[in-house]
Amino acid sequence: MRSVAITGTRATGHRSRHDYADLFAAYLGPFADDAHFYIGGAKGIDSLALAWLAENTAAHLTVVVPGTVDQQPAEARQAIARTRARIKDVVELRAAELATPAYHARNRWMVDHASMTIGFPHATEPSTGTWQTLNYTAEQGKPRLIVPV
Numbered sequence: 347m348r349s350v351a352i353t354g355t356r357a358t359g360h361r362s363r364h365d366y367a368d369l370f371a372a373y374l375g376p377f378a379d380d381a382h383f384y385i386g387g388a389k390g391i392d393s394l395a396l397a398w399l400a401e402n403t404a405a406h407l408t409v410v411v412p413g414t415v416d417q418q419p420a421e422a423r424q425a426i427a428r429t430r431a432r433i434k435d436v437v438e439l440r441a442a443e444l445a446t447p448a449y450h451a452r453n454r455w456m457v458d459h460a461s462m463t464i465g466f467p468h469a470t471e472p473s474t475g476t477w478q479t480l481n482y483t484a485e486q487g488k489p490r491l492i493v494p495v
Contacts, residue, residue, distance in 0.1 A: 354391025
């Protein structure tokens with residue numbers, strides 16, 4: 347079974363949900379038949395991808411959060427609650443402080459457990475957690491698929 351980390355921008359309001367559904371069908375769909383997805387549990391791409399995968403595939407889903415699910419933004423908590431029956435595992439890394447180092451540790455955890463990463467960066471955000479995750483993937487010698495949104 348292929349394992350895929352998903353990373354992406356939290357700022358998704360510049361496109362419609364239909365646009366994201368089309369992107370996910372094109373770039374997540376080909377892997378979904380026999381895949382285990384690791385999703386960061388944040389708002390934006392994480393929540394949208396989680397919902398799409400839960401509704402449209404039979405893929406194994408693991409949500410990974412830097413602290414606890416209760417500490418996630420409302421949009422992310424709601425996405426996790428709505429799809430809970432489809433989520434195989436929720437990994438709470440229980441960081442002492444939710445700051446940049448905790449999010450980077452979460453990103454590295456996902457990449458370390460995946461065989462590849464699919465990233466959805468916002469085109470105007472060159473230094474973000476999404477790019478940190480994609481760059482870490484490359485440093486680990488793993489493939490990455492970059493889909494700017």
